[in-house]
Amino acid sequence: MVGLPASDPATRVVRQPDRRLPPHPSWRLVYFLTLAALAVWLGARSSLAQATGVPAELQAELLSKLSAYDRNFPARAGKEAIVLIVVKSGSAKSALSGATIKAALSRLDRLGGVPHQEQVIQYESAAALAGACRSKRAAIVYVTPGFEDDIDAIKNALTGVDVLSVSAVPEHVPRGIVLGFEAVSGKSKITINIAQARRQRVDFKADVLKLMKVYR
Numbered sequence: 001m002v003g004l005p006a007s008d009p010a011t012r013v014v015r016q017p018d019r020r021l022p023p024h025p026s027w028r029l030v031y032f033l034t035l036a037a038l039a040v041w042l043g044a045r046s047s048l049a050q051a052t053g054v055p056a057e058l059q060a061e062l063l064s065k066l067s068a069y070d071r072n073f074p075a076r077a078g079k080e081a082i083v084l085i086v087v088k089s090g091s092a093k094s095a096l097s098g099a100t101i102k103a104a105l106s107r108l109d110r111l112g113g114v115p116h117q118e119q120v121i122q123y124e125s126a127a128a129l130a131g132a133c134r135s136k137r138a139a140i141v142y143v144t145p146g147f148e149d150d151i152d153a154i155k156n157a158l159t160g161v162d163v164l165s166v167s168a169v170p171e172h173v174p175r176g177i178v179l180g181f182e183a184v185s186g187k188s189k190i191t192i193n194i195a196q197a198r199r200q201r202v203d204f205k206a207d208v209l210k211l212m213k214v215y216r
Helices: 025-042 047-052 056-067 073-077 092-106 126-135 151-158 194-199
Strands: 081-087 116-122 140-143 164-167 179-184 187-193 212-215
Touching (some): 056 092, 081 126, 092 116
Parallel strands (some): 081 116
């Protein structure tokens, strides 16, 4: 059987352009943040939203999503991610924030793709906090409200410690906490202190950093 020559129109295959979007991890996060903006607006009247800006349930969901984009998170977390939730002794606001974020995180099956457990600890000193992060091999340390006078010390103590620090108070991020969340005009914003992130071996992918408000 003689084949048709390559120039014969009968042999031509018309290729339709692939209209599918290329796989890109940040698309999923952009979609989630769109939903997050709605959640912030809906939760704006709650007491917790007023206290921390972004509801605890949304903070937990964002933290779960974002952890997966930290290149060093898998090694830091291992088989189970430990989250230390730091509360201020004698502060009802801090205790409430700690209990609420713990409950919100406990409802998530995975954190950054791995099982997790949360531990609420009382703040004694910045040095003790850094020691707890090392001894417990914490993947994340969550700082509740009430630490305005301690942030500088916490920043210095956590420098060199392999841990992602997160704050419920947006103003803590430019002062040295790595990650935070804030609500601006009904939209959720992710903030990051990129210099402190490097000091604590937190390495978010570039496509995710584009979605964040970056402090240097």
